[in-house]
Amino acid sequence: GMNEQDLIDNLGTIAKSGTKAFLEELENKNDGKVDSNLIGQFGVGFYSVFMVSDAVEVISKKAGEDTAYKFKSDGSGEFEVSQVVKDEHGTVIYIKLRDDAQEFLDVHTVKDIIKRYSNHIPYEIYINYVETSKDEDGNETSENKRELANEATALWTLPKSEIKDDEYKEFYKTNWHDSEEPLTWIHTSAEGSLEYKTLFYIPKAPPMDLYRADFQPGVKLYIKRVFISDKEKELLPLYLRFVRGIIDSEDLPLNVSREILQENRVLATIKQASVKKVLNHIKKLKGEEFETFVENYNQLIKEGIYTDQLNKELLLDIVRYKSNKVDKFTSLSEYIEREKDKENRKQEIYYITGDNLNIIKHSPLLEGYNKNDLEVLLLDEKEIDELVTPMIGEYKEWKLVDISMAEAPEVEESKEEIEELNKGFESLLQVIKDTLGDSVKDVKITTRLTQSASCVVPDGTDPMVSMRAMFKQMGQEEPELPLILELNGKHPILEKLKTTSDVNLIQESAWLLLDSAKLAEGIEPKDKIEFSKRVTDILAKVL
Secondary structure, eight states, X not given: OOOHHHXXXXXXXXXXXXXXXXXXXXXXXXXXXXXXXXXXXXXXXXXXXXXXXXXXXXXXXXXXXXXXXXXXXXXXXXXXXXXXXXXXXXXXXXXXXXXXXXXGGSHHHHHHXXXXXXXXXXXXXXXXXXXXXXXTTOOEEEEEEEEEOSOXXXXXXXXXXXXXXXXXXXXXXXXXXXXXXXXXXXXXXXXXXXXXXXXXXXXXXXXXXTTSTTOOOOEEEEETTEEEESOOTTSSOGGGTTOEEEEEESSSOTTOOHHHHHHOHHHHXXXXXXHHHHHHHHHHOOHHXXXXXXXXXXXXXXXXXXXXXXXXXXHHHHOXXXXXXXSSOBOHHHHHHHHTTSTTOOSEEEEEEOSOHHXXXXXXXXXXXXXXXXXXXXXXXXXXXXXXXXXXXXXXXXXXXXXXXXXXXXXXXXXXXXXXXXXXXXXXXXXXXXHHGGGOSEEEEESXXXXXXXXXXXXXXXXXXXXXXXXXXXXXXXXXXXXXXXXXXXXXXXXXXXXXXXXXXXXXXXXXXXXHHHHHTTXXXXXXXXXXXXXXXXXXXXX
């Protein structure tokens, strides 16, 4: 309870702070309405009561004292304190609700508010109410009810040693409305300069709105076990938006505003520590748990590599890729371990990007690497892979190299062999260049192909390549890349074209070599009808 001085010191200061003026200003900004959801955001308890009331009376008697006092205010900036009679010590608050706040007389509404904001505070809250019902004859009866409205416990505040796995799982399913058990969870209690507790869950299946701009955040903020918000998208980085959980701080004020949340040093420190806890936990996952995580959230880890430079190395340890050498996902560390002892092996991690794994697997660009037993990572999430992978640069001193770029390593051949291959192709290459015109930047003989007759690669030295990456980052339509048509001088088709005098056959074949090379990389020919016609014409000549 409180005595006269306590009422003046604790409540009088708030009453004088111009609560009504503040609420009137808030109403003016919201067409005369005050959103009831705001209650609790300006301080749980007395401060917010004027949002729904015309007048408030607080009657209190302090333990060990004989006199009780009544505090009365309408929030206008004035208040009065007077002596009253009260038998037991303690405090009672009477609220005269405004006409537009009668909803708070409804028992279910009050229960919902208590459940939402004060379900986990360490005090039991009871609701006394009268339940009215009618019997079969229509006679009305009333019954006095007393009901516990909150759980008065908070699982995340208990020592981990006292919590069973089933309790963790049930808490998750109940609070995040998931029929499935979580994949894993991370429970942390921090003490020292900052005191806070966190309980994070990773769902077994990804949330439905994971890739929507209006996704609902899954982390709830509590302060001293009082619920504050579940709408803040900044509690964890965007790439961890699949995480569900609770952050409960002892060092934030209960009247914290959204603006303060976004700039608060305490919350920033908690966020930074929480990210490392979550990522380190993910890194330690094994077997089926880790495979499930990769299957569902690998793309988001790639997002993190792009956006979170502070945790880039940790994210690179977690991310997984497909490969031309292993059937399952592989890490960058595992790649290096398999490749590092090969003779004359450069410290380079080779990769190729595309939209379709099957197309990438059969890309002509892989032929030379397969022949020389070189591992290549197969990146089939082209939209994000082409944006993220180039900016990785190096991993453990191994440079990441896109094999589709013209300057990418080719099959190791002697200069003499390359020069020998090019002999006799000069005139053929010139006819093909003249035929294709602006459709390609260049045409040349390559040693990177072992089975296919042709392939297309972008010119890594062309400024359009970096411009294309810039356009992608800006979300704008990407300009078409200038392509180089590379031809396999050892292929029977090229050997026959080199000796033929049929210029028309060479011209038709030039387009077919270009369009088939494009198709092998998942690029559609510019003119599908003409491509189909050329195939038919060639078949007619051959058969």
